Structure formats: C-alpha cells, structure tokens
Amino acid sequence: QQTEGPVAPVYKTGLKSDETSNKAFEKQFPAQWLTYQRNNLDNLQQMTDYGGPVPWNKNDNVNPPPKGNPKAAQPYLKNLWLGYPFSFEYKKARGHTYAIQDILDTDRLNRYSDKAGLPATCWNCKTTKMSTWHREYGDKVWSMEFHDFRTKQDEKDNSIGCSYCHDPADMKLRIDSVPLKEALQKVGFDLAKASRNDMRSLVCAQCHVEYYFQAPKYGPAAKPVFPWTNGATPDKPFGGVDPESIYQYYKDHGVVEMKTMEGWFADWVHPVSKTPMLKAQHPEFEHFINGPHGAAGVACADCHMAYTRSVDPDKKKTSNHQWTSPLLNIEGTCKQCHQDKTPEYLKERVLFTQRKVYDQLLKAQDLSVRAHEAVRLADAWKGEKNPDYDALMLQARENVRHGQWMWDYVSAENSVGFHNPVKTMDTLARSQEYSAGAALLAMQATNYGIGKNLEGDIRKLVPPILEWSREMQMDPENLKKYVWTTYLTPLPKSGKVWDGNKKLTQ
C-alpha cells in the first residue's frame, strides 16, 4: 500500500558528479542504455514526411534520400547563406550519438587549415566534456581553437550523453550548460525553483535554442548567448522569445558599422547584397514554449522521451532515450494524451500544419532571394537614381535582413511548424512582407530602373545552387558557375588538415 504519491526513483550510482563518460552508466542503467543506443539508427525507414534522423542535405531537392529529399528540401539555402559556413554544408539532424562525429566531419568548420574559422564554442552542444573544459579554462574556452579539442574526447563515449542532463551521482536532472544557466538568470527564471516538469524541457533548452557568439566588447569573446532578454518580464521570463523580440534584441549587442545599423549584431555580411545578416539556429524551445503544447505544460520529454516498457532486461517502464520524431511511434508518444484519437488521425493533423508551413517557407525563401537580387541590381545600377537613393538602399538592406531572419527562424526550427503552428505562420507572413518590401525599396532607389530585370520566375533568374563546399570555393573556376558566386572571394587552395579527429600530415 502506498499513499504518498509517486516518487521519482532516486539513485546512488557511486559515480562522481563530474563523470563525462557515457559508458560509465551502461551497467547500472541497461534499459536507458539500450534505447540510447537506438539513436544510432539513421536508415531510410526512420524517415517521416518532413523529419526523422536521416542526414540528407537540407538544400538538395534533386537527389533522393539519403543524399537529398525532393519533398522536404529548401533549394535556396546555399544562395541565402552564401559567404557563411552554413552554405558549405547543412544537413538534417540525426541522433545524439552522432553529435561529435557529425561536427568532426562537417564542412562548416575549416578542415583545410589550422584555424577552424569558428571557435571552440561549437563544442558546447555536442560533447559531455564541455563543462570539464569550462571548469579548466574558464570563459577563455569559448574563443579557443576548435581544432585543438578534436582529439580530446571520444566520438561516442562523449557524444551528447548522460552527464549533460543528469547529475551522475544521483541521476537527478541538471543543467550542465553554461549558456542556459546564464540565460535563465538574465530573464529572472530561478532554476532552483524549477519543477520536475520544467526540467523535462529545460534539459533540452540547453541546446535546442537560438544562440549567437558574443563579441569581445560585450564580455567573454565567442561565448554562446541566448538572446531572450528583450520582452522578458518577472512574471513572463520567456516573454522575449518571439522572432520580432529577438530581431529587436539584435539591433544591439554587435559591432556592425554600416550606417543606420551601427552597433547591431550580425553573423556575416551577404556578399551579393552586402547586407549584415543574422543566422537562426534550432529555436525549438522558443517555438514550443508558447505553442499549444508548451503553454499547456506539456514537456519536450513527454513527446520525445515517452515512457516505454518495450525494453529488456526487465521490461520495466523507463523513459525512452531515443530522441527522434514522435511520428515514428505515435502509439507510444502522442496517444497517452490523445487516447481518443487514432495514430492516422494524429499524423494527419501534424501534416495539416506542416504542409502549409513548408509551402509558405519556400515562398518566403523565393522572396528573400528576390530581395537580395534586387539590392544587387540596384547596387550596380548606373542609370538615373532616386534623390533618396542612399537612404532607400539602407532601408532595403534592413528589410533583406529582417525578411531572412524571419524565415530562417522557421527553417531552423526542426518541427516544420508543429511546435507552434500559428506563430510559425505569422513569422512566415512577416518574412514575406519584409522581403517584398526590400525589393520594392530597391526598385524605388533606382526609379524602377531594375524592375525589368526582376520580372519572371525567380528560380530562373537566380538558379538555386545545388552543390557548394569549401573545396569548390577554392577553385576560381567554380565561382563563375553562377552570377551570385562571382561575389565570393576564392578560398586559398589547400589540402585537408583534419579528417575527423585525425590530423593529416601537411
């Protein structure tokens, strides 16, 4: 007889709180270990209409999976991120057990040089070692050389694992990530008072959130910061996570020097339109938190880690540690709450949202390309200009930036809208508004001189770039393939310096 209410199991593992090896947990937690291993599944059977852990190239709408995905790819990504590492490689995410391998292999980091081009910060959301290193080097760690850490960990044993979410000593959920701890403090959310339900989402918010690298002027260089303060109030700590609030936030915290944008934050300058751009990254938490589920108190773990009994050794109920699309197991996830519905019905409702979001996302990207192209043409315009040409062009650029930020906020979010259907659609409508506005302003600046050159199908005017990589950019010939790539500077020719965690002789 038990009347106390259910209590979470408490463990005494004998492990130290700073344990970072995954394997160290295997023996005591064979069930969780077993589902955790399933994160290695990444075959075609794991695909859903828009998701699932298959690492196809997100821009490739030509080749069938696993290389591309004609039904869910976004063909203009390489154009829109031109000049930024994301244009070299960006893949559909797969399981947590691949995190280190995938970052070791990604072309976003410069493996052809001793300088990765991006800081050690990138390790933050991939390895259980991060907090060890932070303890060791302090806030200097963020701006240290990425490559120097390639060899300092095991590809599997330190990939996103137990110690990132649990205190190894007693397995209580914990926040291991420095940036989240600081972000929560800044918005006035007291982690000490977080409920168990809160923790079941906050552990994910360590990584599945938008971030930027801090400029030295504002504190430790290259530290990852979550831009949530603009709009946060004591009673609504997450009042600042909507895309317009964050866009306002980025009108500060940076070192842009361009007129009218002085001091704004920018990730890079787009070479075609010469616009200081923002890059959005995986704002799952920011979407979810005020969506129909998040607002109702449903947690990430409720859908992505639903209890399962299917696991040996003892078929006890455990949290499923295979983080993947809930649509691969609707019976075991959604249906605990939506018991009255069929799996087919639930899937169809998800698709009802996703199809519309995907369609509007592609339209938003087409308009965004048109906006860059308009500014490019207006820049090159030799004819008669509007007396306000300069002011109009600055406004146009601001709209290019704003429009791209808005669709990227949706594109980077991995549920194709399901985590917050209405907010997502609103964000895309705004994206389209700003991008269309940018093109119009550029036309005005040239007294409509460029109008003719913008007529017709944008996919023909500016062909989508299907393949691009650091190696391709090393060959000046390749830069001639597209009008847009002519704006790039060729990269120095060089052989690979790093292959995974092996340094190659040079």
Added chain:
Amino acid sequence: QQTEGPVAPVYKTGLKSDETSNKAFEKQFPAQWLTYQRNNLDNLQQMTDYGGPVPWNKNDNVNPPPKGNPKAAQPYLKNLWLGYPFSFEYKKARGHTYAIQDILDTDRLNRYSDKAGLPATCWNCKTTKMSTWHREYGDKVWSMEFHDFRTKQDEKDNSIGCSYCHDPADMKLRIDSVPLKEALQKVGFDLAKASRNDMRSLVCAQCHVEYYFQAPKYGPAAKPVFPWTNGATPDKPFGGVDPESIYQYYKDHGVVEMKTMEGWFADWVHPVSKTPMLKAQHPEFEHFINGPHGAAGVACADCHMAYTRSVDPDKKKTSNHQWTSPLLNIEGTCKQCHQDKTPEYLKERVLFTQRKVYDQLLKAQDLSVRAHEAVRLADAWKGEKNPDYDALMLQARENVRHGQWMWDYVSAENSVGFHNPVKTMDTLARSQEYSAGAALLAMQATNYGIGKNLEGDIRKLVPPILEWSREMQMDPENLKKYVWTTYLTPLPKSGKVWDGNKKLTQ
C-alpha cells in the same frame, strides 16, 4: 440505464411539422425559450475582444462601441466593396432573434425603390417562413422581389427559430434549408446517415456557410448555392471547402465576359479597378470542419450551445439556445472538455491566435487596396506601355480578385481565426501574395510608370472611407469626397419606400 449511448430526447409536441411560429413552442419548452430570449441581449457588456453580439459597423475604427470599434474594425471595407451593397452597411452580427429586424433595416437592400436590388433569397437564412414559401412557389421563390415578403412574417415570431433546426412534431434536429440539402447531396454526404453529432453542426451549416446566387443559365435563378463540389470526393465530402478549392470553383458557374475570365462567376465589378470580384460570406462551417476542433469531431453546438442547468422552471440540463461567443461563458462551454485549464488560460489561447489573425488581416486588406489602386493607375496610364500591356493587366486583375477573395474568406468568417488557426493564416499569406503580385503586374504593364504614385503609406494614398450609404451615393457632391468614389455612378435621388416592414407613402 442506457447502454446504447446518449440519445437525443424525443417529444410528441402535437405541433405540425410545418409550424413556423416560435411562440408556438414556448409553453412546452420553457427552458429553451428562456435562453432563446437571451439572444436579445446586445449591450456593451456582451463584447469580447473581437466578438460578441454588439452590432458595430465593421469598418468603423474611429468611433467607440456600439457605433464602431477601434480595436477590431477593418477600416478599408467600404473601399474594397465599393459598388457592391456591402459597402453601404455591414455590421457585426448579433443574436438570432434580430435576424429579421436587421435585414429589414439594412441598407444593403434598396429601401428607396420598389426593387430591393437583391432577391428574396436573402430571406433564406433569416426567417422560419422560407420553407413554407419554397413549398408555395417552388424554385421561383428565390428570384422573387425581396420587398414583397417584408410584410409576410412577424419580426420576432419568425426570426431564426425552432422550426429551422427542429421538426416541430418531435423536435428531432432537421435540415429545413433547401440549399444545404442540395449541397450535401452534391458532395455525396448522405443526410439520412448523419449522426447526432453531425447534426449538431449541420443545423448551423444551413446558414453559417459561403454561398452565391445562381445565374439563370445554371438552374433556378438567384437560388443560393454552396460552392463545395470542387475537391469533394466520396470519402471526403467536405474536401472542397478550402478557399483555393472554392476559388477554382468560381472559375466556372458564372457569366463574366471579360477576356480570360469568360464564364467565371462574379458578384460584382469593382468600379475602381474594373475587376470582376467575389464576395465571401460567413464560412464558419468551412473553417471549422478541418480545424483542430472540427476535425476532432467537436460540434458547433458543443461550444455555442453547451448544456446549462441554470434555467427555470426545473433546472434540468438543457442546451443553451443563446448562440453567442463562448468566451462570455468559458466555464460552461470550453471547460466541458478543457477541465484542467483555467478560463483565463483558455481565453489567452484564443487571443494568441486572434491577435495574429487580425494583424495579418489588416495587412492583407492594405495590400488589396494597393492592388486596386495600382490597376486604376495603370488603366489611366498615358505614358509608354509594355508590349504585353493587355495580357499583364488581365493577369493583374485576376490577382486583385484572388487576393481579395482570400482575405474576405477570413474577414467574413466570424471567429477571427479560432475555428481554424493555421488554415486562416495560410489563407492570409496567400491573399498578400496575390495582391502584391497584382500591383507588380500593373507596374510592369506601365513599364513602372505608375511606381512613383504607389510609394508611401497606402492609408494616405487611398484614405479609408468611414461613412458611405445609399443616401450618400444619391448626392453627386458626395462622390467627389474621395478619388475612388468618383468612379461610382450616383444613385437616383429618392425618398424611402420601406421602413422596416412598413411601406411609406410615395
């Protein structure tokens, strides 16, 4: 005890199935009668943020309620419906008991002439007498003179009432309306097999649906038809109710003669842009049916007629026959299903959707005005033209029509998006796309000659028309007030012929 499942109570009233008086039901159904009388409430206490039964002018964003409503009005409605009776008067709906009074008093019908200008069809969704008349006159009734029926009924005793939804003999739910019966038949929905749950929405679908008046070429003149067939399939009878399906439907079923639109349906031609337009009317059912609630089987009556016990004489559970905003009584409506939430929470979720929908709706209307204006300017353009001028202008007009249809489909729907949040937002994004496209095509047609005249704030370029009415349009002086109204033809000066159901001496 029951084992079959809840069944609707059956009565033997002694009334005939063709009874049309509301009062005839009072004695036997005092509880329903009492809540039915509450449909007469229309004071300011009944307002919600966007809804509630207070008849303010839908375009008036200047005067406070009850005349206007700065927080929820749509200032461009009179501009966008110029030349069509809706531009004279369009109010927020109120209770069913006002249906006859409001149609008697509306300026949409010409009370200054022996010809109302709109057919007797208009009575269909206002009076319990309609089926009697249909039996009497057959399909001729639709095109008969509206005015001739003004005196043939009692303002209150025949206003939307019992016999429209119930068979008076046994009070079973029934479909009394001819157009719905025919529409269901056409899409292959067998009314005889409708479940009780279906009926709890279908009785509303008699009226809360989009309709158009049939042209004589296609069958009985002026008969109201619901345009649902394009996309309907045997297993998805309501597969044709999305705005794009209906837009396609209207590419037929009409008598438009303009090139490239031959045979299309149009409600009227907008005098400013000379575009054959569509008018959307209250597609509540069409939104609801594949929204989160409708798809889940929730019925209109679940939210708008929730059981109440608060009614004398015997405080039994009865269906609340006061059809109004559920937000006026969240405890009694939403909380039947969402018992774990607070009323404040639920209201906030509704507003989370409504605020975004309202904002995007206004933006869509601004763009729609700009589209008409662009076509107007391009029509008047005397400078050099694009060699494809004619083709481009036709395309522009098609986009004007398409863009306006899309926002009107949302504007005319009375939940400000709540009945189907994602579909509503998608519809508005499309509206904006088409309207922006229309302006661009008109610019192209004039080789951008009109560009300059479209720059700047549209609310200044084309001022919203706050007041307009038949009387105003009789005075040629008034037509000079706005550029747009100069495109109207003054109406013949005339005194009122009808005041409510009283014919005035002439």
Added chain:
Amino acid sequence: MSNAPPNRTSPTNWFAVASVLAVLLVAGAAGAWSMQATDQAAFCASCHTMDTSFWTFGKSGHAKLACNDCHAPQNLAAKIPFKAQAGSADVWATVSKNIPDVIHASKMHKDVIQANCVRCHAPTIQTVAMDAKPYCVDCHRSVPHKSRTPISTRKVADG
C-alpha cells in the same frame, strides 16, 4: 455575464431528499452493506447528474471498478468523513438545485483520485518519474471520462 445566476428558490426535489436520508443512514449506521452499495456505479448514477460520468466510465478500461475506487479515500478512517462530506455536498446541490452547468472535481477531490491511481498502479510507476506532472490524468487525459470527446458522445441531453 450572459448566463443568469441560478435561481435558488425552486421547489424541492423529493427524490433527492430521499437520497439525503440514504446518506445519513450510511453515515450514521455505517453498515457494511450500505457502505459498499453507495460506492457502486449504479448508486452514483441514480442521480441524473452523474449520467455523463457513468456513461463515459462504462466505456472505459476501468468499467469494472466502482466509482469510489477512485472517488473516495480507501482507508476507512478517511473514507467515512469524506463520503459524508462529499455525499452531503452532492445531495445539497441536488436538493437546492444549485448544480453548476459543468461539474469539476475539486482540488481536494482530485488529490483523492490521484492517491487511488497510485494505489492500484503502484507496480507500474516504480521505475520512472511518474510525478513528472502533478496528476496522472495530465497525461492520461481520457481516463476514464473521455474528457476531450464530442459532447453528444458522452453527455445525456435531458439529464
């Protein structure tokens, strides 16, 4: 707002008065039979007010249980006062016809229910953090009254 407050001066419902007597009998005599009889679905459903709950429960995986397997504390010392209080509240509401449009389990009552979920399902909930949410029914939202399903499939119109 739009619904007028319930009128509190309507005539007495005699069936309900009889029920009061029954409950008093239970509380007073505490006979084993009446204790058990008033736990059963049939008794609860003798009030039309309870029809909805009865119907949905009857269609659920828990149909073989008695209402009070969930709706009353199982330890007798707590059960008698709880039943007397809940029972007389129900009866008073019925007699005075002060029955709300939508009946909700109170916080106290929800805690009682929760304890019962835990009581029966103890073996199931040992290995995981089943206190992830305040109540089991925050996830198991349909247990047992199918609260998200359309009204006509679970409510009785003339209750």
